[in-house]
Amino acid sequence: PIRKELLQGDAKIAGEMFNLTFTKPVFLIIGGSQGAEAINDFVLRILNTFLKDYEVIHVAGRENVKQVAAEAQVVLDKDLNNYYHPIGFLDEEKLKHAYKAADFIISRSGSGSIFEIAAVGKPSVLIPLPTAAANHQAKNSYIFASRKT
Numbered sequence: 212p213i214r215k216e217l218l219q220g221d222a223k224i225a226g227e228m229f230n231l232t233f234t235k236p237v238f239l240i241i242g243g244s245q246g247a248e249a250i251n252d253f254v255l256r257i258l259n260t261f262l263k264d265y266e267v268i269h270v271a272g273r274e275n276v277k278q279v280a281a282e283a284q285v286v287l288d289k290d291l292n293n294y295y296h297p298i299g300f301l302d303e304e305k306l307k308h309a310y311k312a313a314d315f316i317i318s319r320s321g322s323g324s325i326f327e328i329a330a331v332g333k334p335s336v337l338i339p340l341p342t343a344a345a346n347h348q349a350k351n352s353y354i355f356a357s358r359k360t
Contacts, residue, residue, distance in 0.1 A: 213323075213330045216303055220311030220331075228308055229268050229296045239313035239333075241270040241301070247319065250338060251279050255286060262291040268309050273299040 226233060238261075242250040251271050254261075261267065271279040276299035283295055301309055310316075310331045318324045320337035328335045 213326050214303060217307045217310060217327055218330060220307035220309070222308070222312040225268075225308035225312035228305060229298070229312070230293070231266060231268075231296065231312060232293055233266070233312075235264060235266045235294060236314040237266045237268065237312050239268045239270075239309050239316045239318075241316070241318040241324070242272055247272070247338075248275070250317075250319075251275055255279065255282050258283060258286060258295065259288050259291060262287070262294045266294040267296060268313070269295065269297045270301055271297050271299060275299075 222233075225231060231237060240250065240254060251269075254267070254269055254271075258267075269279070276297055280297045283297060284292075287295060298305075310327070310333065313333055316328055316333045316335040318328060318335060318337060325337065328337075
């Protein structure tokens with residue numbers, strides 16, 4: 212079961228919460244509750260190119276967000292700064308609004324995340340955690356991708 216509150220987000224509140232401009236499609240990139248170093252590194256590598264066309268809410272993890280934000284400031288073209296919104300963690304209140312504002316979601320593929328993404332009806336790319344027990348996140352991703360919805 213999903214948390215029904217996650218279906219009650221408000222894009223306007225998300226805009227205020229994350230300083231979104233809404234002048235470009237919004238990507239919500241979630242590396243999991245701890246963040247994901249590989250996802251964070253990838254985001255930093257593509258940031259300048261990506262932000263030319265998209266706005267990004269990036270959940271980098273509580274332990275990683277300061278470093279990721281600092282590295283982003285070094286690599287980021289200043290005219291793109293308003294389109295990048297790193298955050299350490301999204302509690303349920305922030306998550307529901309981020310889901311509503313997002314046009315597209317990139318996330319780990321834990322079962323909770325998959326069910327939430329399906330419930331909010333957003334297109335997504337799922338990135339399995341390679342060290343997950345019994346490779347369950349990869350299996351979740353394959354099953355989710357095979358659904359015709």
